Amino acid sequence: MLSNYELFTTVLDILNCLILGTLVPDPNEKSDDNRKTHANLVKKLKRELGEKSFEAIDQVRQLLPLSRRFYEVVTVEPHGTLVDTKGNKIQGFDSIKRKQGLQVGKIEFVSPWDVIESSKNPPPLSWTLRGGQG
Structure with a gap:
């Protein structure tokens, strides 16, 4: 049986593959579709994470792109x-x-x-x- 930490790292790996998979263009699809999918995914993740600050959430937040704030x-x-x-x-x-x-x-x-x-x-x-x- 998997421990909570092993389960978390597995979910983190899957989430990382999902985020990176939306960045890699699929030869069968338009690049605009991938860009829109990636932007929607990042937006939803940011909304879910919000301002919460836990060690696990901070690790997920590291998968997101840096903000463009100056x-x-x-x-x-x-x-x-x-x-x-x-x-x-x-x-x-x-x-x-x-x-x-x-x-x-x-x-x-x-x-x-x-x-x-x-x-x-x-x-x-x-x-x-x-x-x-x-």
């Missing part, structure tokens, strides 16, 4: 940084009395994919996002 991130830069007429950032001229630390640079909108792929070269996120000089 997150607002406040970037910072070294204190005293100025922007010249060409848009280049330069250090302030008052370096003798310069304050130490960071100042607010600008607000950027970041997608989850930008964060995941930030290890690529060149990075999709500016270095000012991480408090470095860009």
Whole structure:
């Protein structure tokens, strides 16, 4: 007899095959049909999962695609940084009395994919996002 954990992992595997199966185009069907089926499946799963937070539900949520929401991130830069007429950032001229630390640079909108792929070269996120000089 299967334990609850073994049953859960079996259902999770079946659900994974179902989700991935709707992404792979069937030569006999139109690709639009697969896309619609996949979108409906994801929408129904998100509705069923809702805002619940259990370990098992979190594992199912990992099968769903990342949201396309953008997150607002406040970037910072070294204190005293100025922007010249060409848009280049330069250090302030008052370096003798310069304050130490960071100042607010600008607000950027970041997608989850930008964060995941930030290890690529060149990075999709500016270095000012991480408090470095860009």
